[in-house]
Amino acid sequence: MARDNIYQEEEFPSPLMQLWFHFRQSPVVKIGFGCFLFLCFLAIFSSLISPYSPVENHLDSLLLPPAWDDEGNVSYLLGTDNLGRDMLSRLIHGTTLTFGLSFIVVLISLVIGVVIGSLSALTKGVKSSFLNHFLDVILSIPSLLLAIVIVAILGPGLSNTLWAIVMVLIPQFIHITRNAVEEEFNKDYVLASRLDGANSLRILHYSIFPNIIEKLISQATLAQSAAILDIATLGFLGLGAPIPMPEWGAMLANGIDLFYIAPWTVYLPGLAILFSVVATNLVGEGMRHALKARKES
């Protein structure tokens, strides 16, 4: 009886596949996604790829310009800094620190924010409001200032930076999760699930999370670009990773004094930060566009 309406295709595109299809449509977004994956790859395999160790000093080649310059040396592809450390290896290791750390930071704050947001959406009244807003005080202070204050209290160091930025990013995830979950609760299929006898956890897992995960991810990419900048700034101020570690912000701070004699020590880490932020933003934009296109089709 329903012969006329069967899809003749062999595959059955799930909503995720549809999203991927729309995502692939824009070439700029594809390039951005490729760069994002490239950065992830660098972050994971940095110690295998980089030619030298990031902290090893080559005292015979201090302040060497990049290889395309006349005085450069091809064995130090992007030059060296004032202590003879190879810029390329430092940049690659810096990917792990700045980019990789931002990823972990966003992941942790996402998980914490989603848990608190779901609890807030499941309860009603004062408890719900409290859970939703108790971390809002964090939103009232500029994120960088708050991170500096926390690091100043706890002392500098990589793990303290991590916790500071995690604290700063949590409130937005709470709000987004709570709003998205409440919106989903009004839909009929959640009511149908509840009438079938599912308990709240099951409803969250099967009916709600698959439908809000995309919103969370697009918010996460926004948060990640902010996190990259925050980590780099903290490094620049000397509050982040300890001195020998090749964090991009710290490298920038290091190179500032030498800007006129060795500009590459400044612009190379700066370009790296720019590249990672743009890649992250392109992925986020692409995902938001794909979500909108999928909803319209």
Added chain:
Amino acid sequence: MTSLLQVSNLSKSYKLDGFWFNRKSITALEPLSFDIQAYKTLAIVGETASGKSTLAKLLVGAEKPTTGSIKLNGQTLQHGNFKQRCQHIRMIFQDSGTTLNPSLTIQQLLDEPLRLNTDLNETERNKLIRETLQKVGLLGEHMSFYPHMFSGGQKQRISLARAIILKPQVIILDEALAALDPSLRSQMINLLLDLQQQMGLAYILISHNLGIVRHFSDKMMVLCKGRVLEVGDTQKLLKQPQHKYTKKLIMNQHFQINNN
């Protein structure tokens, strides 16, 4: 025939938060009673804000009644005990677009009530899902499809499959036919009639379309602003309406029918 479902003195009022001691309460539904037998259909007619959706939600267990009780086969149904209720009373919603979870396949969608309420193993569940899909006129292969690949009429059929898969005794149709095109509506009505004969279901049809009500229901109840104005046999009520609101309703719709 003994009643399948007996409702006595069911009512619902909401408390609005006014200032401190000034709490107003709104009565969405005034106390009403009725009963339904198997193989019969009760139609509940009324305009918006008449309390029909509240009644549907109370019957299916989504809201707690302020007073009154619902008895199924002599057993009182408790609010909050969904497992007890969902095997006997099921509901089909109006908007087929939001009634199916877009990220689950049809198989997962129909699997959920089975997994929560029965002890069948996986092969038995799949077999039951396939049979149910065939009963509502879809193919077994549709199990692996996602909801967005179906048309509106087919989505309503899937809702119907989800309703009958637990072999209930009462199905509530909350304006389920309103959004369908006329030809699909007729197909759906034929399907519902067949299932009623096969499975001995009782239907509670909530609608404001008197044409469907006239054809499909045995008893009819007219609601206005939460109060029952008239209840009785459909044919008698439509031929000789007592209350003037009912007369107005009939005139509004039959007005177009008779005057051609």
Added chain:
Amino acid sequence: MNLLDIRNLSIKLLTASTPILAVDRVSLTMKEGEVRGLVGESGSGKSLLAQAIVGVLDDKWQVDADRFHWRGIDLMRLSVDERKKIISKDVAMIFQEPMACLDPTTTIGEQLEEAVDIAQLTGFFWQKKQQRKLAAANLLHKVGIKNHEICTKSYPHQLTEALCQRVMIAMALAKRPLLLIADEPTAAMESTNQNQIFRLLASLNQLKNMSILLISHDLENITHWTNTITVMYSGQFVEAGTTQHIFNRPYHPYTRALVDSSPKANMQIPLKSRLMTLPGSIPILQHLPIGCRLGPRCPKAQKACVEAPKVKNYHGHQVSCHYSLKGSY
């Protein structure tokens, strides 16, 4: 002279692969003062047709027609801008779900004043504001809203759907159009409100001699209010004629099925018996049948239905079918 004369209008959807013929050679004529109903289920292309007439389709739709005349002017020869100028002067359109069509952030009064035709305002520029207010109040009176003060000060969400639809009609009347296209104006409403809106449209038709093209998916609903009806199925022209003819003696099997599914026809058949329906469901755009698109579902389909039928005219009653039911009357 016909107000609107369309012959063999086709609308193609330009996709990445082959173009899909969403509307396949539909003809439509409207006279002055006529109320015509355009009936079709979802997927019949009736909204597309209306949007093509008004000219709001975007680039992925391609519109061709043998003849597209408005009051004698051939619109196919004009450029897009000229066409828009002519049409927007004389044709207005109202839609489903009026509350969603009004701007939720401004009051009704402001929106009405925006819709008022500048050309009808005379006087110096400092008097224009007052005149605009007056014109807006007049428009509200025309659609039967007597106390315009409350209405002009409220926002759309504070009004009911029926009131919002009246406001939409008022805005459509601002330019004094000759043709009003109503795209399922009462789909979201109950029967009392539906009656109000239809009665308003009928009175406007009689008082101002304004033609109305009433689009609906429910044949039986509009039979009281229309003079003539055109039926479409899946983008193809099915039948057109006077309301009496279409409802009492339909020539096409599809129209027959539509009439059979209406409550009036079902008054005679026994209670709780199966209704007469067409099997199957409406074809989707990606899998349109060749030839007559009702073919797979039609009870009278035979080999000749693989070719699209031509339109036959029987004293003003047009049918597009190889095996029409004319012989059975």
